[in-house]
Amino acid sequence: MSTRMFPKMTGRMRKFCPYFVVLLVAFFYVVVNLLTDSFVAVESRHGIPTPAIPRQEQKPVTTVLQTTTTARQHIWYRPENNPLFFTPRKSVVNPLNYNVVISGDPDCVNDPPFLTVLVLSMHSSGEYRDAIRNTWGSLARNNSWPGFNITEKIKLVFLFGTAQSSTQNEELKAEAKQTRDIVMFDFLESYFNLTYKVLMGFKWVQKFCPETKFVLKCDEDTFVNIPKVVERLRSKEWNTKIAGPYFTNEITRRGGKYEVAVSAYPFRIYPAHVKGNIYFMPTDLARKLLNASYYMPYVNMEDAYITGILAKSVGGINYKGLNRNEYSPSRALKGCEFLSKVASQQIQPTDARDIWKKLNSKTDCK
Template sequence: MTSQRQAIRDTWGSVSTLGTWPGTTEQFSIKLLFVLGASKTESLNIAVAIEAVEKGDLIMVDVDDNYYNLATKVLMGFKWIKEFCPIVKHVMKVDEDTYINIPQFVALINSRDWNNLIYGPYFPSAPVERDGKSMVSEEAYPIAVYPPHVKGNMYCMSATVAMEILAVSEYMPYVNMEDAYITGILAKILDVRHAGIPGELYNLHSAATPCELATGNKMVSQEIFKQTFYRTWAKVIDPSLC
């Protein structure tokens, strides 16, 4: 939704336009982009088109914006990077309900070589669901479990790995479980490995508090919505509130 995207632009995503983060003197070179498919509601498509012109940070993908097409949207984001931002070093996919402590995250990225790694909430395996929202057909993926992968609310990889995954995806059957497909199935073909985000920096099943995120006790959190983005950001600006 527009208000959720604006909350990201106004808070942790503001580093994309400002190049700075409250309380630090470090300069950050980060580009924030939102990847959207098409809505079945024409008035919403018109509103998004206006937003795209005004904000200049939307990538529009010619597929329906639904759960089945999530992997397509991510891969089209990779394709946009290949065509329009080829000098980028790292690519991070983040859900709209996710908050990132950018200085912490950049320090982590700069601390090691990520040429053959994907970073995120690591799962050594997971069962394939054959019905419901997360259903994957046996034709698309006949195996009963997914290979090691990271869950999809946040993952990061080198641009080299992202481009290799994009290339190999053209030769593989489409699997609609975005995280397992991109960071698991396609990554396994390339023998890409994983680095799991430490449990002390990320709550797998619940949202972190604004103070946990503002103080760096947690680096990433999902289930963060508009008002919590702003409450967290107020504490980033003024740590004494915590």
């Protein structure tokens, strides 16, 4: 009897065997992925640092390579879903041990400035730097602004990494001898390294201008209304906070120019922060953010990292947002339009000179 049933059972098994194999494979796939997610989640709950993007060699022209991982990684939606990520690591993970190649004119010790302005520039943007020096940045040389009596000392420097071209580096050194407002560090000049540029700018302030009261960071295509900034920094409502264009729900990009690796920042949303076109803060806050950066993984989105991730890591930092009535982010203002603004973006050198001409006019801007 058993010999008669065996062929029938074998036939049924042969019939359903492919389905059984598919189900078995699917079962093991689900189990393995669940175990992987659980392991990553446990790591984060216990504060084990997420691996940082490898830092570049301390050489002028060494490229920073962003590595990827084939392991499946857990991504949280908002920072509050895993607050332990923002706890500073127990040891240094981001040493910032770069050298100053050009130190500018660190004349801050005997006569500390009220405000130090850090402008992010590129080697090829000499026309932008000249426009700033001859317009809104001229206040750093002569304390003069049309229609205002500025008594506070303002210091302005342009920040650089090191170019791959030795010719560009030599040209910048020659410019620095004439203008004495160039500061260059020995990491590679690149978009990925903008975070290094700002943090090293803070470090430069800490070493050469430690008594400056406030720090302002902006891009080279920004026109800054320094009297408006000074007016706000005199106010208790502004002078204890990070001020700038304020964002609360910016999405983390995983591709393109603004790509941030999951291994560096495993959240879909950045913490609240101000945008990097322009922001300013008390120097003691900049120092706190700098000190926190040594113990937090490097993230290449400078504004979200410095004014968001590091600020959240430090804790207790408040913001003051610039609204659209006082900040123009996407359209270059013309002439008298700028009078009521704190800053304007997308400013070409010709735009800067036009605004400055109108500000100096006694009749055009009534």
